[in-house]
Every structure is written in structure tokens, then in C-alpha cells.
Amino acid sequence: MQLPPIGLGTMGIEDAETIATALECGYRHLDTAQVYGNEDVVGEGLARSTVPREDVVVATKVWADSLAPGSVRETTAESLERLGLDGIDLLYVHRPIEAYEPDRTLPAFDELCDEGTIGGVGLSNFSVAELETAADVLEAPIAAHQVEYHPLFQPVDVLEHARENEYPLVAYSPLANGRAGEIDAVVDIARRRETSPEAVCLVWLAAKDGVVTIPKASSREHLEANLEALELELDVDELERIDAVERTEELFPE
Template sequence: MASPLDLPPVGLGTMGIDDPDVIATALDLGYRHLDTAQIYGTEDVVGEGLARSAVPREDVTIATKVWADSLAPDDVRRTTAESLDRLGLESVDLLYVHRPVETYDPDETLPAFDDRRDAGTIRAVGVSNFSRAELETAQAVLDAPIAAHQVEFHPLFQPDDLLAHAREHGYPLVAYSPLANGRAREIDAVVDIAENHNATPEAVCLAWLAAKEGVVTIPKASSAAHLRANLDAQDLELDPAERERIDAIERTDELFPE
């Protein structure tokens, strides 16, 4: 079953952003996917930025995540309401299970997410940092289709098995930390390709991800220049050999393990 969401190739990750004007600027530049989470402490910033922008609410996909200590059913209901209050919204487009650890129990947690969808407070259910086995369990329990799976994905960590699952089941893989947590300029292949295109290593990382079928990405940026550069990166075209060279990078450097 296909995802109910149509996510743009490049969205905005908001962890660490503390100025609502950054959000408003991003929207004015063309961002239409804003990603936050309860644990980030930025839901109020995202909500205020959205309120300051002239971009209509219905044109923007707003995603947030329930943290691992709040995945019991009553806590899902309570914290989702608190998230909506901080965001200043009646509903969000995408609500993720942030990590399937601590209070996560698929048979208890996931029906609570379905319940939020049935109640109209969320449009779609997502998961984040799941293994393939955890994805298959979630699919068996959920009434709703998995609308997105958010995972760490960059040249130094390439979860191809999870991408294969996403493609097989018709939902997008949402790549976080696409710039390898600031290490894009330390990856020789990426630097070489950037020089060939008179581009930045960061732009090459984003272009490489944007070229992958079924992948969207959510780099964080705060300045207008970096916000614009990340959007523009999706227009950088890497040739097949360049993409294959990045695909072949040793991929053992997971920056945010459980």
C-alpha cells in the first residue's frame, strides 16, 4: 500500500533551531516539509514560525515524533495533545514512533497511533530507527499503512536493506543527518565529486540522496544562505559513475546508534 504522503525531496530538520524566523524564512524560500520531535524541544519554534509565514498551513507537511519514554497508549494520547498545543495546530500530518525502545510495545503502542489517526489528530503514522524485523511487525499490527520511515542515511552509513523495504512497500525513506553530522568535507570521494561540479560536499551529499528513488532528506540549516543552498542541491545532477562511487564508500559509521 502506498504512503498517503507526498514528501518533497528536501525538507527541513529542526533539531537545535531556536528562532521561529528561521522556520518562516525556510517556508518563504520554498520548504514544505518541517520535521520536529518532542525530544528536540522545537515544536513551539516550528509552530510560531509557521504562524509567522504567509504560506498556508495546508501546503506544509508537519511531522513530529513521540519519544521513547511516552509510547504507552495513555502517554501517546497525552503527549500528542501536548505536541499539538506547542505547535499551535489541530492536527499534524505525520506522527512517528521516534525509537522502538523503552516503553515501546508494538501491540500496545501502534494501536494508540491508529487511534490518533482515527480521531483526526494525525493524518499518517510513521516510524523511525526501526529494523527490518520491527518494520514487518509494525505492518502486521497497524491498521494504517506506514507512511514514512526516518533513518540515519549519509555516505558513511547507507541502510540499503531498509531502502529496499521502503521501495517494496511504497513509502518514503526519510534520511536524517544527510551531511554525516558535519563530516561531509572529510569524505574523499564526496570532496572530489564536489570539485568536479564546482559545488560543496554538502550539496553533493544531498544531490546523491535526492537522486535515489524513494528517498527524501531533512538537513538542518539556520542561515538563509544554507537554507537556500540545501534546496538548490536537489538540482545538482551527478552522473551514474559519481553516484556509484559514493554508493561504494565503506558504510560502517553509524553516528546515532540506539
């Protein structure tokens, strides 16, 4: 699946106007989830926008307690109603826990894909072993894999799997959940580049082949700043400095 280098993570966004503003600023990838409780907000923002529906990738996720086959179909229909859409471009298994059983869950996603209800099957928060199992079960190719990825948590193994299998890795919480300004290497590079630590994190991720990212932003200022960050280019030494940051802080474990 072709995804823009930066999309909008919507967890915690409760104002439809934020979604409409993001689309006006140039965002073309909106990421939500059933468990966020704001699919209706995303749908309303999309409806308010003049951006054609076909120009926007809308992604949502089926939560872990709804991954039995019947629940997948039922809750996807509910997501469509809340979003006000006829189809979802990218539907994720949110986490491979609770009701998730590969041999039962994933065929339900395949059926939705075959019917045209969804455009692609995504996985989220999977290990490499879980990705391999899913790939063996799915008829559809893995359309994307979404994981936490920022300087304090760098799951390089799943990135390599994405590259080897030619699907995008979608990095959530790219700004380390507000901690970008606490990472010494990032702060030092930002000072020398006369930019923000947040911009440095986004550029560092964007420089990685096969990675796209979905930072959350609510104000027009921050929405625009995240897009403008792509105008910055870090040199190899700077990228390697961030790669070398100690990777111990998974902020959203299972």
C-alpha cells in the same frame, strides 16, 4: 505520503524566524520531535509565515518514554498545543525502545489517525524486522520511515523495504553531521563539479528512488543552498562511487 525531496530538519533550531525563513525559501516539510524541545519554535515560525497551513507537512515524533497508549495520546495533545495546530500531518514512533510495545503502542497511533488528529503514522529508527512487526499490527499503512542515511552510513536494507512497500524513506543527518567535507569521494566529486560536498550528498540521496531528506540549516544562505543543490545532477559513475564508500559510521546509534 507525498513528501518534498528536501525538507527541513529542525533539531537544534531555537529561533522561530529560521522556520519562517525556510518556508519563505520554499520548504514545505518541517520535521521536529518532542525530545528536541522546540515544537513551540516550529509552531511559532509556521504562524509567522504567510504560507498556507495546508501546503506544509508538519511532522513530529513521540519519544521512547511516552509510547504507552495513554502517554501517546497525552503527549500528542501536548505537541499539538506547543505547535499551535489542530492536527499533525505525520506522527512518528521516534525509536522502538523503552516503553515501545508494538501491540500496545501502535493501536494508539491508529486511533489518532482514525480520529483525524494525525494524517499518517510514521516510524523512525526501525530495523527491517521491527518494520515487519509494525506493519502486521498497524491498521494504517506506514506513512514514512525516518532513518540516519548519508555516505558514511547507508542502511540499504531499510531502503529496499520502503521501496517494496511503497512508502518514503526520510533520510536524516544527510550531511553526516558536518563530516561531508571529510569523505574523499564526495570531496573529489564536489571539486570537479565546482560545488560543495554538502550539495553532492543531497543530490546523491535525492537520486535514490523513494528517498527524501531533511537537512538542518539555520541561515538563509544554507537554507537556499540546500534547495539549490537539487539543480545538480550526478552521473551514474559518481553515484556509484558514493554508494561504494565504506559504511561504518552510524552517528546516532540507539
